[in-house]
Amino acid sequence: MRYAETGYYLEVDLSRGSVEKVQSDPKLTEMYLGGLGTNAKLIWDRVPPEVDPFSPDNILIFSAGLLCGSSAPGSNRTIISSISPQTRYMAFSMMGGFWAPELKYAGYDKVIVKGRAPDLVYLWINNDKVEIRDASHLRGKSTYDTIHAIRRELNEPHAEALAIGLAGENQVYFASIETESSSASRKGLGAVMGSKNLKAIAVRGTKDLYLAKPLEFMEECNKVMDYIQFRLANPIEGVPAILAFIGSPQEMMLHDEKWHTMSFAWGNARVRRMDFWNEKIEKEWTETLENARKKLVGCYNCPVKCHGIIQLPGFPSYVMKCFSKLTYVMGAMADDLDFGLKIASIAQSYGVDGYSTPQVMAFAVELYEAGILTDQDLPNFPKDNRERFYYLLDMIVKREGIGDVLAKGVYWAAKEIGKGAEKFDHNTIKKHEQIPIKLGMLNPMYYLMWSTGEKVNITQIEGQIPQAPLPKDYREKFVQDWIQVPTGKEERFKRFILEWGDEGKQFPFWPEPELLCELVEWQEIMHYIDDCLGLCAGLSSFPLKPPYHIHNLPRLVSYATGMDVTEEGLWEIATRVRTLVRANNNRRGLRRTEDKPPEDHWKKRFPEYEAKLMDTYYNYRGWNTEGIPKKETLLRFGMPEVYQDFVKRGILKEE
Amino acid sequence: MAKKTVKIIKVDLDKCHGCRACEVACAAYHAKPKYGAVNPARSRVRVYRDELKNVFVPVFGTFYTKSECAARHMYRINGNDQSAYDEDMSVCSFCGATCPSRDLFKEPDSGLPLKCDVCESDPPLEKPMCVKWCLADALIYEEREEEVEDQPEFDEVEVAIESLVDKFGMEKVLDGLARMSKSS
Structure with missing residues (x-):
């Protein structure tokens, strides 16, 4: 019997119209857990670098995490992996919501889609009954209309569905995959779904998901619930x-947007508006949001309400999350939140990424x-920036005229447009639009995270360390109950917090590169663990002092699966996964030259010092100076097949 | 007339945000072994969700009935018509019955009815699991003294047998029981 996981993948070949339920290898769970980990292994085994993102041979994996569907709060993430049309590297876009647990209850850990359907189809998974169904009547329909239409025609009000909109159908490089409540937005996996002629996947499950050590597991879950309550009542000072x-x-809850609107850059990541936030704006924005936001909601089995239901007359209702509240407003240099809420409604109906899309449009302006x-x-072309954004959004999603080029994202569009357009592409990493942040002094910790993060998205790497030194009076209190710090690192990490910001203890040349690497490692490892387990980063790797951490996660994994996983063991698995994702990308051409932040991310840069930081990080990770995992590293993590492939392809020399 | 402690779970719809933690807690608690499996289809509380219309209604499994309602009922919430099942196909109110018109509150394997037992256990829980796990405070537990008429109570086994009789007929159930008692 398998615990925590169902032990089955659903293999779907849309070219042949075949569906197969295949037992997964329990050994892979021991090595890679699930979710992102096993996805990375599948991509390694099945998608060689010659395969194009839109080729039928590319696979698109919809995976639940290892703990999804268990009673662990916030274990609800869907991890979607494939090759990104934009970066051409392995992409792993994720979303919360309700879909992944439903997939587990239907009896599957993953749906692996390959091929291309002759015409638009959707997949209906009802426990053991799986159908590939005609979706020609859904062509061009919005993400939400598609989901509702499918529920209605199946007469299955409890079915959970994910879908692409027009943007995905038209293979816009930054198309998202949407459910009613959540979006897998980054890296254009909606376009890959569109290239397979797959409009949606609906799933309904009524089977049991088993847990190996029920009483122990539930006790840990109850403790997590208690800590969530504690943290909600005790914000960090x-x-x-x-x-x-x-x-x-x-x-969606807070109205104070001073921090985002002042620290982040507006337009095409150009200007910081230090005087933007004032009483008048705060009053207007508060009113706008209070009127539009009907309720704070969240995801499956999670008490934290990070989403807001937005209802505006004349616009489709939708669920807004996080920073997408501001991306369109800031991209368009618009001062009214009302515009941001309205255009996001259209954008999510089309199914596009709320980070990349406004960046592409600001670039076009x-x-x-x-x-x-x-x-x-x-x-x-209208004069008003807000109208321009509506105009461009339509043009891009429908791929009309220049919209067809802009639909490839800033990097590829700049190349194709030429005439100096490349100079305006100043905020991408690895061909992918970044959060618009332009700062002064180099932050060495963030330098490493921006540069080497395989997700190419800073929010998916950072989290455990404050973004700036804490005010002196708060430091002692912060470290007092900092239970999340890994074993053996307590003294060093706490000292870092206590000293950071003091005279002579400031970035960029303090602290020593080795400590920076350890801080970076901790933050990225926590994210990799979450992405394998399907835990929401919001309860784990992303906020300060989260309920899930390196001390309780090994117990949760052990009690859920019946495996015996220690803190070191879990750390090692996450490092293995991190290495394999890297290897997938190395095989597709990723080298040191692309491990860099946007050139103007910081005004003050230090090329020699940065090179030293990078060398230290690569060495710390067991990679060579080109950022490729060395033979000894690959063998240590039990991946000789990766080494052999690297040798065969001339990526590493035989030793 | 007699005095009886009535256990009540009050539902504050304004606070429910549809996370279904109550379903998880209920399904886990009633699993065998306890907490050994999660399957919301076995939960005795189900949350009706229509997220984009801002409708979230936890509904508790109440009683078994072999007949459908003579008339169905539809509720209007926030200006939208809502039913607990499907707005188009099977108009059905937010009712907790296990009935022939829908698959709510039926064991997915056997079809037997699922009824909220307020987590009766020995020793008793401080409050039912669903209430404990509802950090939104949409579910509120109360105990009240009420005057009740004396009447015999169906226990769980009788309810189950009654539903089996309705499903398969008395003869088949008796035959089945006879066969089972022979073989055991």
Whole structure:
């Protein structure tokens, strides 16, 4: 009997129209847990670098995490993996909501889709009964309309569905995959889904998911629930309100947006507006949000309410999350939140990423103002920036005219447009649009995270360490009950918090690179664990002092699965997964040259010092100077097949 | 007339945000072994969710009935027509009955009815699991003294047998029981 996981994958070949239920290898669970870990292994085994993102040979994996569907609060993440059309590397986009647990109850850990359907289809998984159904009547329908139409035609009100909108169908490089409540947005996996002619997957499950040591597991879950309550009642002191809570940043609950609007850059990641936030704006924005937001809601089996139901007359209702509240407003240099809430409604109906999309549109506006895009490219282009954004959104999603080029994202569009457009592509990493942050002094810890993060998204790497030194009065209190710190690191990490910001204890040249690597490692490992287990980062790797940490997670994994996993063991598995994701990307061409932040991310840069930091990090990770895992590293993690492939392809020399 | 402690779970709809933690807690608590499995389809509380219309209604399994309602009922919430099942196909109120018109509150394997027992156990829980796990405080536990008429109570076994009789007929159930008692 398998515990925590169902032990089955659903293999779907859309070219042949075949569906197969296949038992998974329990050994892989021991090595990679599940979710992202086993996804990375499947991509390694099945998708060689010659395979194009939109090729039928590319696979698209919809995975539940190892703990999804268990009683662990917040274990609800769907981890979708494939090759990104934008970065051309392994992509793993994730979402919360209700879909992954339902998949587990239907009896599967993953749905692995390959091939391409001859015409638009959707997948209906009802426990053991699986059908590939015609979706031609859903063509062009919005994400939400699709989900509702499917529930209605199946007469299954309890079915959970994910779907692409028009953007995914049209293979926009930053198309998302949406459920009613959540979005897997980054890296254009909606476009991959569209390339397979797969409009949606609906699932309904009524089977048991077993846990190996029930009483012990439940006791841990109850403790997590207690700590969630404690943290909700005790926000961290000494940090901005937006960073003080757990969950994703509570932007649907809080009205104070001073921190985001002042620290982040507006337009095409160009200007910081230090005087933007004032009483008048705060009053207007509070009213706007209070009127539009009907309720704070959240995901499956999680008490934290990070989402807001937004209802605006004349616009489709939707669920907004986190920073997407501001991305369109700031991208368009618009001052009214109302615009941001409205265009996000259209954008989510189309199914596009709320991070990349406004960046691409702000880029297009700049090109127009610089005369690189003309009235010929953008006929009747409105004067008002907000109207321009609506105009561009439509054009991109429908791939009309220049919209067809912009639909490939800033990097590829700049190349194709030429005429100096490349100079306006200043905020991408590995060809992927980044959060618009432009700062002064190099932050060495963030330098490493921005540069080497395989997710190419800083929020998916950071979390355990405050973003700036704590005010002196708060430091002692912060470290007092900092139970999350890994064993053996307590003294060093606490000292870092206590000293950081003092005279001579400031970035960029303090602390020593080795300690920086350890801090970075801790933060990224926690994310990798979450992504394997399907735990929400909002309760775990992303906020300060989270309910899940390296001390209780090994117990949860052990009690759920029946395996015997220690703190060191879990750390090792997460490092193995991190290494394998890296190897997937190395095999697709990733080298040191691409491990870098946008050039203007910080005004003050130190090339020699940065090179030293990078060398230290690579060495710490067991990689060579090109950022490729060495033979000894690959063998230590039990992945000789990766080493052999690297040798065969000339990526590593035979030793 | 006699005095009786009545256990009540009050539902504050304004606070429910549809996370279904109550379903998880209930299903886990009633699993055998206790907490050994999670399957919301076995839960004795189900949350009706229509997220984009902002409707979240926890419904508790109440009683078994072999007949459908003579008339169905539809509720209007926030200006939208809502039923606990499917707005188009099977208009059905937020009722906790195990009945032939839908698959709510039926064991997924056997079809036997599922009824909230307020987590009766020995020693008793401080409050039912669903209430404990509802950090939104949408579920509120209360005990009240009420005057009740004396009447015999169906225990769980009788309810189950009655539903089996309705499903298969008295003869088949008796035959089945006879066969089972022979073989054991």
